[in-house]
Each structure stands twice: as structure tokens, then as C-alpha cells.
Amino acid sequence: MKDQLRDRRLQTTLKELQNIKFALDQASIVAVTDKDGVIQSVNDKFIEISQYSRKELIGKTHRLINSHHHSREFFNDMWETIKSGKVWRGEIRNQKKDGSFYWVSTVIAPVLDKYGKPEQFIAVRHDITKRKELEQIKDEFLSVASHELKTPITSIKAYTQLLKKQAEGLADNRFCVNLQKMDKQIDRMTKLILDLLDVSKIQAGKLEYKLISFDLNQLLVEIIGDFPLIDGKHKIVLKGRSKRQVIADPYRVAQVVVNLLSNACKYSAADCKIIVRVTPNDELVTVSVKDYGIGIPKDSLESIFYRFCQVNGQKRNSYPGMRLGLYISSEIIKRFGGRLWAKSQEGQGAVFHFTLPYRLN
Numbered sequence: 001m002k003d004q005l006r007d008r009r010l011q012t013t014l015k016e017l018q019n020i021k022f023a024l025d026q027a028s029i030v031a032v033t034d035k036d037g038v039i040q041s042v043n044d045k046f047i048e049i050s051q052y053s054r055k056e057l058i059g060k061t062h063r064l065i066n067s068h069h070h071s072r073e074f075f076n077d078m079w080e081t082i083k084s085g086k087v088w089r090g091e092i093r094n095q096k097k098d099g100s101f102y103w104v105s106t107v108i109a110p111v112l113d114k115y116g117k118p119e120q121f122i123a124v125r126h127d128i129t130k131r132k133e134l135e136q137i138k139d140e141f142l143s144v145a146s147h148e149l150k151t152p153i154t155s156i157k158a159y160t161q162l163l164k165k166q167a168e169g170l171a172d173n174r175f176c177v178n179l180q181k182m183d184k185q186i187d188r189m190t191k192l193i194l195d196l197l198d199v200s201k202i203q204a205g206k207l208e209y210k211l212i213s214f215d216l217n218q219l220l221v222e223i224i225g226d227f228p229l230i231d232g233k234h235k236i237v238l239k240g241r242s243k244r245q246v247i248a249d250p251y252r253v254a255q256v257v258v259n260l261l262s263n264a265c266k267y268s269a270a271d272c273k274i275i276v277r278v279t280p281n282d283e284l285v286t287v288s289v290k291d292y293g294i295g296i297p298k299d300s301l302e303s304i305f306y307r308f309c310q311v312n313g314q315k316r317n318s319y320p321g322m323r324l325g326l327y328i329s330s331e332i333i334k335r336f337g338g339r340l341w342a343k344s345q346e347g348q349g350a351v352f353h354f355t356l357p358y359r360l361n
Contacts, residue, residue, distance in 0.1 A: 029104060029125040035118050037061045049104075049127060051097035067095040073337075082110050082121055091128065103132040136203075143200035146193050153193060157186050195324040199307060202331045209249040209335060216285060216356070217241045219250055220276060223257050233270040236261065240278035242285045246356045248336040253356070256332055256340070259325040260289040260352050267350070268293035283357060284338065290351040296344040304342065305330040329354070 030043040042057050050057070050065055057064065070092065081088040088108045093101055104125035110118035160183050167176045201207040224236045246253075257276075264274045268291045275290040296304060303309050307327045326340075333340045333354045344350035 027126070029127065031057075031062075031123045031125075033061075033121045033123070035120065037121070040120070046125075049096070049102055050094070062094075065094040065096070067093045067101050069093040069101075078108070082108050083118060085110050085112055085116060085118060091132075092125075093132075102127060102129045104128060139200055139203045142196050143204075146196040146200065149189075149193050150197070153186065153190055157183070157190065160186060192324075195328060198328050199324055202328065207331075207335075209252060211247055211249060213245045213247050214250045216246050216253070216287070217278065219254060220257065220278065220287070223254055223261070224276065227258075227261055234265045234268060234272055234274050236274045236276060238276045238278070240280075242278055242280040244280065244285075244358050246285060246358055248356055252332045253336075256329040256354060257287070257289070259329050260354075263325065263352075264289055264291035264293065264350075267291065284355045285358070286353055286355050288351055288353045290349065292349040295346040295348050296342060296350050297346050298344075301342050301344065305340065 025043045025045065028043075029045045029049055031039055031046055032041045033039050039057050039060055039062070042054060046057070047054055052064065074090075078088050078090065087110070088106075090106055091103060092106050093103050095101055105128045106123060106125045108121055108123045111120040111122060113119040160179060164176065164179045164183065167179055170176075198207060220238055224238055227236055261274065261276075268274065272292050275288075277288040277290065279286040279288065300309075304323075305326050307324060309323045309327070330340045333356070337357045338355035340352065340354040342350055342352045
């Protein structure tokens with residue numbers, strides 16, 4: 001009786017697995033590899049999109065469809081993640097047999113042996129080529145529009161400053177105040193245009209970096225010392241220091257810190273304290289920016305680093321902006337071998353951390 005019950009349960013489980021596999025095969029591109037990445041099986045969707053036969057794929061690695069679009073660091077990060085037993089998620093551009101390209105959203109899950117070590121990897125992908133093509137069109141438009149806007153905005157800024165100098169000799173203070181407001185709005189537009197230009201450069205892999213060894217403590221002191229010129233309503237406190245220099249682009253690191261401080265001020269009440277903390281260890285230094293503002297919903301802590309991300313929540317929706325700064329900051333920090341992440345509870349403020357290694361790989 002027990003054997004019959006066990007057999008029924010086994011048959012039911014097998015049928016459920018077959019149904020799941022059938023559903024997966026209809027919608028997804030699936031491949032199974034061994035621990036070294038050698039392909040053991042693929043489904044029909046994989047064959048269809050890659051244009052390779054099953055015979056051509058089995059026994060090979062995914063280098064067969066490598067488009068050479070991604071950096072070595074990109075794949076090193078992927079392998080480090082899955083070999084540690086964790087799931088990796090990302091977007092990859094692959095190359096078909098005929099030489100054309102396609103994009104896939106990819107999830108790679110390790111299958112662990114009894115010792116907790118990966119013995120196989122299951123990759124499930126979805127074709128996102130059309131979405132990426134639309135994104136490319138949008139990026140090209142933003143790049144062209146940003147370049148076209150940069151020159152007239154620079155001219156408007158110059159004429160506004162000239163008018164301000166002329167207005168200083170007049171008795172009409174209201175005229176001066178209006179020009180100051182105009183100048184401030186021009187600065188906001190200039191920042192937006194520069195962000196759009198940075199986004200287009202990041203997407204094209206052309207954002208420039210000048211790597212040097214520098215004193216992170218001194219950089220932070222200078223930024224915090226100058227920040228009252230940008231925002232004089234908040235008190236910024238620096239805690240901790242690093243005894244070693246870091247190798248990165250100080251201009252780009254400053255860009256990240258200013259963005260994090262600007263966000264902290266933007267989403268915090270006036271006179272709230274903002275804490276910048278430096279925490280070093282043997283291999284890297286962590287910089288944290290903590291505020292006591294409106295916070296971030298838990299389900300948005302990853303998506304805030306996407307381009308044009310709009311965080312849900314009535315309070316945050318009342319703040320204008322295109323939400324590009326965190327995406328740009330994250331990409332900059334990745335370039336230096338670090339990472340940027342956030343921790344927060346809605347209504348209790350937020351803390352953003354980023355790491356910088358002392359040595360670049």
C-alpha cells in the first residue's frame with residue numbers, strides 16, 4: 001500500500017515537472033551546462049534563435065555565440081556569482097550563426113551537489129532584442145538632443161550672467177531676484193543635459209576616466225566644504241577616514257558623492273543632518289551617505305539604479321527629476337571595480353554605500 005502511494009506521488013511529481021518543462025520550452029530559451037560551462041542540453045527555442053543545430057551546440061561552451069560585446073569583467077562577475085552557488089541575472093548580447101546579434105534577459109541558476117558545490121548550471125533566457133533596439137533608438141535621440149541643447153544653453157547662461165552684472169547697478173532689486181531665479185533654472189537644465197550626455201556615453205562605452213592614485217579623505221573634505229554653495233540648509237558630518245589612497249578618477253568619484261549628497265538633501269527636511277562615513281578594510285574602502293528623510297520602499301531598492309526609474313510613493317513623486325543620477329553613479333563605481341547599493345525603510349531615511357578597491361584588477 002505504501003509503495004503504491006509512493007508510486008502515485010512520484011508519477012504526479014513527474015507529470016508536474018513535465019508540464020513545467022513544456023510551459024518553459026514554449027516561452028523560454030533554455031540550456032543546461034556542466035560545472036565548466038560545457039553545454040549538455042538545449043531546447044528548441046535555443047536552436048531557433050541561435051541558428052545552430054543541437055549537434056553543433058552540445059559539447060561546446062557559450063563562447064560559440066559570444067558577440068564580444070561584453071567585457072571580461074562582465075563574465076568574470078557572472079562566473080564568480082554562479083560558482084559561489086548564487087543565481088546570476090543580467091542582459092547579454094549574443095551572436096547568431098549568420099553573424100547577426102540578439103539580446104537575451106538571462107537567469108543562470110546553479111544545481112548543487114550534496115556538498116553544496118555547483119555541478120550543473122541551468123540558464124533560462126528570454127528574447128529582448130526588440131526592446132534593446134528601441135532603447136538604442138531612444139539613446140541615440142537623447143545623445144543628439146543633448147548635444148544640440150548644450151550650445152544654446154551655454155549661450156543663455158552667458159547672457160544671463162551679463163544681465164545680472166548690468167542689473168546690479170540698477171535700483172530695481174526685483175529684476176536682480178528674477179535673474180537669479182532664471183540663472184538657477186539654467187543650472188538645473190545644464191545638469192540635466194550633462195546627465196543625458198553621460199548616459200549616452202555610458203551606453204556607448206565612451207565615458208572617459210582618468211585613473212590616478214589620490215587621497216579620498218581630502219576629496220570628501222573638499223566636497224563637503226563646498227557643498228553649502230549648492231545646499232546651505234543641511235548639516236553634513238564626515239566620520240572615519242582611510243589611511244590608504246585609492247585608484248580611480250577623482251572627478252568621477254566626486255560626481256558620485258555630490259549626487260548622493262544632493263539626493264540626501266532633496267529627500268530630507270531642512271536642517272536635517274546628513275552623515276558621510278568612511279569605513280576601510282584590507283582590500284577596499286566603503287563610503288556611506290546617510291540621511292533621515294522620507295526613505296525608499298523596499299521593493300524599489302534595486303530599481304532605483306535603473307535609468308529613468310520612477311519610485312512609487314506619493315511623497316517621492318512630488319520631487320521633480322529624470323532619475324538619472326543613481327544610474328550614472330552606479331555605472332561609474334562599477335567601472336572602478338566597486339559597487340553601489342542602498343538600504344532603507346520608508347519613512348526612516350536611507351543610506352547609500354559604495355565601495356572602491358585600493359587596487360584595480
